[in-house]
Amino acid sequence: MIPAPFTYTRAASVDEALELAVQGGEDAKFLAGGHSLLPLMKLRLAVPETLIDIGRIGELSYIAEQDGHIVIGALTSHDAVARSGLLGSELPLLAHAAGQVGDPQVRHRGTIGGSLAHADPAADLPAVILALGATLVTRGASGSREIPAGDFFLDLFETALRPGELLTEIRIPKPHVTGWSYQKFTKRGIDWAIVGVAVQGGSVTLVNMGSTPLRAGAVERAVAAGSELRDAAAHAAEGTSPPDDLNGGRAYREHLARVLVARGLEEARSRS
Amino acid sequence: MKVTLTANGSEVAAEVEDRTLLVHFLRDAAGLTATNVGCDTSSCGACTVLLDGRSVKSCTVLAAQADGGEITTVEGLAAPDGEMHPVQTAFRAEHALQCGFCTPGMVMAVVSLLAENPDPTEDDVRTALEGNLCRCTGYHNIVRAVLAAASGRRPS
Numbered sequence: 004m005i006p007a008p009f010t011y012t013r014a015a016s017v018d019e020a021l022e023l024a025v026q027g028g029e030d031a032k033f034l035a036g037g038h039s040l041l042p043l044m045k046l047r048l049a050v051p052e053t054l055i056d057i058g059r060i061g062e063l064s065y066i067a068e069q070d071g072h073i074v075i076g077a078l079t080s081h082d083a084v085a086r087s088g089l090l091g092s093e094l095p096l097l098a099h100a101a102g103q104v105g106d107p108q109v110r111h112r113g114t115i116g117g118s119l120a121h122a123d124p125a126a127d128l129p130a131v132i133l134a135l136g137a138t139l140v141t142r143g144a145s146g147s148r149e150i151p152a153g154d155f156f157l158d159l160f161e162t163a164l165r166p167g168e169l170l171t172e173i174r175i176p177k178p179h180v181t182g183w184s185y186q187k188f189t190k191r192g193i194d195w196a197i198v199g200v201a202v203q204g205g206s207v208t209l210v211n212m213g214s215t216p217l218r219a220g221a222v223e224r225a226v227a228a229g230s231e232l233r234d235a236a237a238h239a240a241e242g243t244s245p246p247d248d249l250n251g252g253r254a255y256r257e258h259l260a261r262v263l264v265a266r267g268l269e270e271a272r273s274r275s
Numbered sequence: 276m277k278v279t280l281t282a283n284g285s286e287v288a289a290e291v292e293d294r295t296l297l298v299h300f301l302r303d304a305a306g307l308t309a310t311n312v313g314c315d316t317s318s319c320g321a322c323t324v325l326l327d328g329r330s331v332k333s334c335t336v337l338a339a340q341a342d343g344g345e346i347t348t349v350e351g352l353a354a355p356d357g358e359m360h361p362v363q364t365a366f367r368a369e370h371a372l373q374c375g376f377c378t379p380g381m382v383m384a385v386v387s388l389l390a391e392n393p394d395p396t397e398d399d400v401r402t403a404l405e406g407n408l409c410r411c412t413g414y415h416n417i418v419r420a421v422l423a424a425a426s427g428r429r430p431s
Binding site for chain 2: 109
């Protein structure tokens with residue numbers, strides 16, 4: 004299986020990438036690690052006419068501390084996120100979840116920005132950055148924008164990014180409450196989550212329970228009101244619309260969400 | 276487009292279609308046919324090679340993305356005098372292959388694992404190889420071989 008024909012271009016800088024995107028028009032796509040895009044291109048589910056390879060833009064690969072926040076360049080690999088000592092101590096939820104993405108080969112190539120911009124509702128990191136209250140920094144022809152994670156994911160594979168706009172940085176406030184957990188339910192190690200749950204303090208988000216990562220608002224309110232964790236977890240499926248597919252039906256996913264939220268809340272409490 | 280890369284220490288240059296995958300470049304342009312195409316969907320790991328020292332699935336990397344890079348395939352592991360790499364030796368000693376189809380990718384994934392974690396536990400090995408499938412289900416011997424290769428490197 005090989006992709007349909009396209010024209011390959013390579014950008015050495017963000018400015019060059021934005022320029023190439025203007026030239027490429029609507030049928031151009033940015034290519035980072037390619038581990039979400041290339042499989043879709045082989046299946047003809049994505050048929051871009053032009054690929055703009057941004058994988059070598061070194062200025063977008065970094066993990067640093069800045070004004071009480073952690074900032075991560077969009078082209079930082081999952082492997083670098085998973086192994087970062089700074090993230091291991093300041094944002095262990097993110098470091099752990101990045102280590103759960105795919106397998107080692109995928110983590111060597113895949114990037115945090117690529118995963119977020121791709122916006123697969125079954126991916127690990129969108130729900131994690133939503134739980135962490137991250138802000139996504141973008142650059143486009145008309146300048147720079149900062150988009151809260153809660154406004155970034157619009158629908159299945161659809162984000163607030165405009166055509167030709169590039170996600171450049173993920174900015175995450177250092178959490179005040181330290182307890183965290185990431186629960187990922189799969190049949191095999193390398194699979195996407197059938198259901199996943201991210202917990203950071205009182206923030207609880209869901210993977211693959213709708214067309215975007217979802218905040219488990221009813222659970223959060225119950226925890227904040229002092230409910231027993233098991234009782235709070237019983238609200239996990241409220242307001243969700245999980246997919247019904249070969250990996251599991253709707254009711255099964257709703258059950259999984261309740262079980263995994265309970266485990267996640269308990270693990271997070273044990274770590275706080 | 277023209278792609279030029281180093282494969283097992285030798286420079287290979289070829290004019291290829293922009294959409295050419297690295298695995299096809301290696302097999303067809305470089306003549307390195309040990310690397311297999313298995314599932315073609317980045318699941319099975321049969322096409323694993325090292326790109327600049329780290330394991331990648333070469334069916335999910337464009338040759339263009341590897342332009343200028345350094346590739347190692349299983350053909351490039353043995354010493355110039357033919358002496359096998361410790362991982363290859365361990366795979367043979369522990370009978371870590373049956374049909375052999377997954378072996379080139381499996382060996383390269385193991386080389387990458389041991390470069391990152393020279394002293395893995397059995398659990399580390401099983402987790403690190405989750406992206407490499409053996410349809411003969413010969414995992415026990417594969418894990419044994421990895422642990423043997425790792426222990427062979429420790430000072431006794």
